[in-house]
Amino acid sequence: MKKSFSVSTWLLPAVSGLIFIGLWYSVRVVSGLQSWILPTPGEIMAAAVHEHTRLLAAAGHTALGALGGFLLAAILGFFTSLLLGLSKSLRASLYPWLLMLQMTPVIVLTPIIMLWAGPGMPGIITITWLISYFPIVANLTQGLLSTDMNHVALFRMCNANRWQEVLLLRVPAALPYYLAGLRIAATLAPIGAIFGEYMVGNASGGTGGLGFLVYSYNTQIKIPALFATALTSCLLGFVFVAAVAWLNWALLHKWHDSFERADH
């Protein structure tokens, strides 16, 4: 955490934001565009207030899908990385295939996911998992391979067995890498869930997520509400990232360099 917040931390973004909003209004006034082509920030806020029950319910639905996929990615990513980080031959045999999975655009896999996992929440969680899994694996594997050689030598001098080395040294030392992976995954998970709802959602149980609202507002030409949906999605993304940032702080601030040094 930064030691102090200067005025500019708040003032500069506020000023640039105000300028942007001012420009937005003037474009609308000068161009004479209607609200369903370019709604003003005011109209968007009004739509957000008017639609708030629907937006909140949808955000809750999306958050569930995002959380499910994120946790699945966090758990499976953890164990995959353990396998990859600890055995050279496993790494050599599996990594190319993982790369293949990562390189395949999820949109191509959507119909297959739909068929195998099923529509609605199972499909949405699978898509979210697929999108957020790889950054976690890549980061944590790198972390497990980057343990300080001096520490490893110390463990070996003390006759630590392989498991002790992994659980007491390599995994804790790789924690910052894991958290970095989780942070990337946290930005991707809400996007994955919304994309999932847009591709395989079925709005079952009376509530669709934000991806469903995109359909609903778009077909009804409720463009300000569509912008409000974008805003809600963005806020949801911040909540996810903030949660991981907090986890990062909680797990690392007592011992890790990144929280103690003053040179950055």
Add this chain to the structure above:
Amino acid sequence: MSAYLLRLFFAGLALIATSGCGQKTPAAAASGAALVKVRFQTDWFPQPEHGGYYQALAKGYYAAEGLDVAILPGGPNAQVMSSVAVGRADLGMTNGDDVIVAVARGVPIKMVAAEMQRDAQGILFHAEHPIRSLQDLQGKTIMAGAGSTWIEVVRQKLGVKFNLIPLVGDLARFVNNPEFVQQCFVTNEPYFVGQRGVSVGALLIANETYEPYRVMFAGQTFLTQHPDVVAKFVRASLRGWVDYLTGDPAPANKLLAAKRSDLTPEFMAYSIKAMNDYQLVLGNAAKGERVGLLTAARLTKQIALLQEIGVLDKPVAVNEVATFEFIPAQP
């Protein structure tokens, strides 16, 4: 920490499991007799175009037949036919052409009744630049679903040439450009564009040459094992449709609105009126059509057409794509 994450993981799994089976089962009949469970897969989010089924559910027509029907909502990429084929649902509804093509590719499903005598797809146009027949599309640019069968029919059979731009679910361009023409559902888009103060018209694509049904179909295994259940389902569904379109649609609309808060009463009323105006479900009695009717003659013609325009790569027999035993006799 991993123990903590592990707990979260299982919580997540439980979540997946419960949400997957989150379908509420309809209220059981008061009699307490064991109802036969039937899962019916629809092709889109709940909407008035599914109204007949919801009416049958709301008014207890299914329960009266001894069925406990769960209407499964669809959505984008709903894959209705695959879902039924792999047994995730027992019956489903979709475009009749699609069933013909799927059966020809070996998907184990079969049509059991018509839902709509003709598909609701249409051409949406501004009233000041009317499209009175498909011939009027000559030389125009149309936003339409690439690969739609009707496009090939109009091009190859009617010899009408036009340009295509991909269909995205977005009406803003249409509203903005008076000469714009796009594919629509006559039961849907005209209402929302009309709400924006644009005077529009819609031409039903279905015509003498090309007139696809919308159908109810069953999985082959389910059909073989439970023909009695299929018969009951078809009977109750058609009863629901007649009641929804000619009686008071409020019971179904109430269910629909509970499932989708964005469906307004005005829109649902519009959709019902369009289904009646275009005689989509109840059919044109003058042409011998009636609710639920599928005819071998029309299906044969459709199969031949699909083959001629190259949508169907090998022939398929009428009795492979449909069975006619469940269609109610002349009223």
